[in-house]
Amino acid sequence: MVSVTKKFQVTIPKEVRKDLNIQSGDKVVFVKNNDGNWELMTVKTLAERMITDSDDVENTMSDSRPSFTAQFVK
Known part of the structure; x- marks a missing residue:
């Protein structure tokens, strides 16, 4: 279980990060x-x-690229 901060942030537990292969950044x-x-x-x-x-x-890919790039790739 994790808590949500006042800024609606959470810390992803180590086991979940490992299972989902989530790295810093x-x-x-x-x-x-x-x-x-x-x-x-x-x-x-x-x-x-x-x-x-x-x-x-x-x-x-061509249909998704503009909004995908605008939202997630900076």
């Missing part, structure tokens, strides 16, 4: 899955899933 996102549950993953993992799950990788 990584960008992470919360994604709502098809079951309605939230998942925490790195941006790299999200990109890999988008590519794997896409029927047309090129269109998915």
Whole structure:
């Protein structure tokens, strides 16, 4: 269990960081899955899933690139 600070921040437990391969400085996102549950993953993992799950990788990447870049890659 973790606590949420007044600034709505949490410390990701070591075991979770290890299981999700989260390193210091990584960008992470919360994604709502098809079951309605939230998942925490790195941006790299999200990109890999988008590519794997896409029927047309090129269109998915070109359609997603502008907003993805604006939100997550700085």
